[in-house]
Amino acid sequence: MMNLLERKVPAVLNSEYTGLTLWDALAKHYHWSYWTQALTGTRVVLITSGVVICAALVVTVAWFNKSKALGFSKGSVLSISFILFLALGGIISPFEPLGGGRHNYDCGKGVIDSYEEAASHISQYIKPGDLIYWQGGGVQVVxxxxxxxxxxxxxxNSGASYHLGGDIESLTKYGYWNEELSHQWAKEADVLLIEEHALTDWLIEYTSTNKFETAPPTTQIGCQEGSSLHLYRRLP
Structure with missing residues (x-):
């Protein structure tokens, strides 16, 4: 499923989506933000996997009943079923929501040094008392x-507290946020601090206006691509 969504849109009729992956084309067409894409993608994978697992259970139960009728021993049927489920687990494990996500255990650079360098860089452009709009993943420690x-x-909490839709008063009361709040906070903030991978859709358009002074981005933080920070200070 996800491999299909990574295929490029073919050059047909000079479409505005030509060259994009199918997933990016869907996101652009429906104006999904980065976190909406992430949440939707996770749900697609989990629902698809759930359907596959349920189908496998139904087939296994049906085969188990038929095998007993044909005289197979209970032990052999259970062994084969166990092997089939192990194989199924191996097939679906590459998907991030099912395989434990991405990890940077084997990193060829100084992770702590990269955090310190990024923190030193952004501190040059942020003043005490500034209201910060943050949009990023796992580099909040800076x-x-x-x-x-x-x-x-x-x-x-980044995507962990992101919610699709909902009443903004209720969401903020319980520590959640959504797209509406994201737009509202971006308009209120003195500084927008955005991780590169989250700089998509409306944020690119909004930060490209003459309302902001753009600082040079940091270098990559740690080993994860797209982790450099982009800083935009609102002009007086």
Whole structure:
């Protein structure tokens, strides 16, 4: 399923989606934000996997009943069923939601040094008392280097606290956020601090206006691609 969505859109009728992956084309067509894409993708994989597993269970039960009628021993049927489920687990394990996600255990660079370098860089452009709009994944620790800043707390959990739709008052009360709040906070913040992989869709358009002074981005933080930070300070 996910391999299919990674295929490129063919050059047909000079479509605006030509050259994009099918997944990116869907995201562009429906104006999905980065976190909407991530949440939707996870749901697609989990639902598809659930359907496959349920189908496998039905087939196994049917085969088990038929095998007993044909005289197979209970032990041999259970052994074969166990092997089939191990094989199924091996097939679906490459998907991130089912295989434990991406990890950077084997990193060829100084991870701590990259965090310190990024923290030192952004601290040159952020003043005490600044209200920060944060959009990123797992590099929030760099914010510890900033003195006396203000944040929108739900953003610190990134996608873990992102919600599709919902009432904004209820969401903020329980520490969640959605697309509407993201737009609102971006308009209120003094500084927008955005991880490169999350700089998509409306954020690119919004930060390209003459409302902001753009600072040079940091270098890559750690070993994960797209982890450099882009900083935009609102002009007076």
């Amino acid at each position: 914010l510890l280097a900033l003195d006396d800043i203000k944040l929108f707390p739900p953003q610190l």
